Amino acid sequence: MPRKAPFLVLMALGAVLCCAVPGASGAGMYFFEDGSGKFHFTNRPTSTTYRVFAVFKNFPDARKSDIMRVVRTKADAYGLDHHLVQAVIQVESNFQPGAVSNKGAQGLMQIMPATGADLGLTDPHDVEGNIEAGVRYLRMQMDRFGSPTLALAAYNAGPGQVERYGGVPPFRETQDYVRKVLSLYKKLKGGS
Structure with a gap:
């Protein structure tokens, strides 16, 4: 008992x-x-x-059209292509604001709690707050590594791993993630 x-x-x-x-x-x-x-x-x-x-x-849920309005606004504010942010969200959470991974990542852009705290994210399932934090973090990685490929690798595995390996880390999950996001990004960009 x-x-x-x-x-x-x-x-x-x-x-x-x-x-x-x-x-x-x-x-x-x-x-x-x-x-x-x-x-x-x-x-x-x-x-x-x-x-x-x-x-x-x-x-918690939101319509994709509402999410995309926030994506465009935040991507523009941080100088990122909204198609890239859309691809990240699609791969990370499939546009589900309440998503929680088995590793603890939360929300649309699957922000880890410690990263969210560093970024000032108080409610990881809030659509606008989660996208703001995720886009800001992705922008930080773009500024740090200079390419979408390395920024996405850092977004997935952490910037320390990208530095340690001098590129995309040899982790299958990270390599698959980068490939999926970039493939989807290319499709989304071509369709606009």
Whole structure:
């Protein structure tokens, strides 16, 4: 019974959150318990070990057209091509403001909590605040590394890793990320 008690508390919390979170559309929260008894939660499961924890009927959401208005404004303010920012958001969160990765990145541009704190982001699921922080961070990486490829690698793996390896780090996740964002960016730019 003691081992199941924390899980039951979490389930009760999930049930309360299902009814309490403001917003518009549905989304799910998933979990798995590792071998040491630690629970892991995400709204984007990466394997079949995750099980449904809760379904949020009122999870934060915004229309893509509203998000794109903010993207254009913030990209212009920081001198970035809005197509690049759009590609980052598409790959990072698929335009889901409430997205949380299994590593803890949050919101449309998947800002890590420590990075968000450094950037003054107080609500990672706020559309405008998250895009502001993400665009500012991407601009910082562009200024630091001078190319979209290296800026995206730094956005994904961290600037220290780009410096350490003198280019895109040899991490499959980062290499795939850079390739996906640049491919989508090229398509979006060609379609405008």
